[in-house]
Amino acid sequence: MKALYFDGRLALREVEKPRPGPGEALLQVTLAGICGTDLEILKGYSGFRGILGHEFVGHVVECAEKKWVGKRVVGEINISCGECDLCLWGLGRHCSRRTVLGIANRDGAFAEYLVLPVVNLHEVPKSIPDEAAVFVEPLAAAAEILEQMTVLPATQVAVLGDGRLGLLVAQVLHQAKANVTVIGKHGWKLDLARSWGIKGTTAGDGQVRDRSFRVVVEATGSPTGLRDALRLVAPRGTVVMKSTFQEKAQFDTSKLVVDEITLLGSRCGNFSIALDLLARGQVKVGHLLSKTFPLEAGLEAFAYVKETPCLKVLLATAASGT
Numbered sequence: 417m418k419a420l421y422f423d424g425r426l427a428l429r430e431v432e433k434p435r436p437g438p439g440e441a442l443l444q445v446t447l448a449g450i451c452g453t454d455l456e457i458l459k460g461y462s463g464f465r466g467i468l469g470h471e472f473v474g475h476v477v478e479c480a481e482k483k484w485v486g487k488r489v490v491g492e493i494n495i496s497c498g499e500c501d502l503c504l505w506g507l508g509r510h511c512s513r514r515t516v517l518g519i520a521n522r523d524g525a526f527a528e529y530l531v532l533p534v535v536n537l538h539e540v541p542k543s544i545p546d547e548a549a550v551f552v553e554p555l556a557a558a559a560e561i562l563e564q565m566t567v568l569p570a571t572q573v574a575v576l577g578d579g580r581l582g583l584l585v586a587q588v589l590h591q592a593k594a595n596v597t598v599i600g601k602h603g604w605k606l607d608l609a610r611s612w613g614i615k616g617t618t619a620g621d622g623q624v625r626d627r628s629f630r631v632v633v634e635a636t637g638s639p640t641g642l643r644d645a646l647r648l649v650a651p652r653g654t655v656v657m658k659s660t661f662q663e664k665a666q667f668d669t670s671k672l673v674v675d676e677i678t679l680l681g682s683r684c685g686n687f688s689i690a691l692d693l694l695a696r697g698q699v700k701v702g703h704l705l706s707k708t709f710p711l712e713a714g715l716e717a718f719a720y721v722k723e724t725p726c727l728k729v730l731l732a733t734a735a736s737g738t
């Protein structure tokens with residue numbers, strides 16, 4: 417099968433079709449999304465070698481549990497051992513022995529087929545088209561914030577970053593009735609936020625006061641984002657960190673102590689919640705889609721993501737019918 421393989425250099429390769437082990441299913445990928453984490457992996461983040469890609473929608477083509485065969489699915493990306501203390505505490509997403517689809521020790525979704533444990537699969541309701549279902553993984557990550565902390569209605573929230581993840585986070589918090597301001601750099605992305613009834617502004621336009629937000633979500637994908645977040649957060653407020661990057665961030669730790677700031681790391685979330693948000697139309701992803709490339713043009717797609725101001729770029733396999 418064809419796959420986008422990274423071994424220090426990204427290349428389209430012909431590789432062996434994976435075979436499902438016990439408890440696993442073989443999926444035929446339809447669409448897969450390129451994420452900021454993929455770009456960081458190309459810079460060395462996580463030291464990953466293998467087939468990239470962790471955002472996808474596809475069909476089950478082979479599975480010992482026959483009821484899954486033919487089902488349209490998305491899949492949780494952390495594969496835990498199920499036996500260690502962390503797993504027994506219900507923290508499977510943090511299992512020390514876990515593999516992560518397309519990120520750590522497990523081939524990912526930029527391929528015609530992939531393998532995942534059946535327990536990781538979620539059937540996609542008919543009302544959600546493939547082009548929306550492919551957003552379930554990043555949307556679940558956005559919704560994870562509400563699993564980790566209470567955001568009361570009318571809470572002043574700043575979302576730093578108007579990229580793919582920032583715009584999902586903004587919508588999730590907006591539907592939870594928070595008073596959300598997206599702080600970004602691109603007029604057309606901020607206009608998109610405004611079209612959903614969310615405030616959008618650029619950092620330098622004088623509308624944003626320092627120390628004025630109860631919650632600041634850092635979703636810039638840049639090591640300097642944390643410094644800006646700490647400037648904007650109010651005393652006793654919370655900074656939620658969503659960005660992962662290869663570089664190390666530098667910031668003033670005294671600010672955390674003096675202003676009694678809570679720093680909250682936030683990663684993957686619950687897929688059922690994301691599917692529900694999409695099914696109820698509470699999060700809109702249609703306008704977040706910039707361009708779809710065939711899997712075979714994967715290298716072009718990556719070049720496009722790096723060079724063009726865009727939002728989500730997808731890779732489509734022949735199975736997508738496009």
Ligand SMILES: [Zn+2]
Nearest residue numbers: 451452453554
């Ligand atoms: Zn991602």
Ligand SMILES: [Zn+2]
Nearest residue numbers: 497500503511
């Ligand atoms: Zn474990």
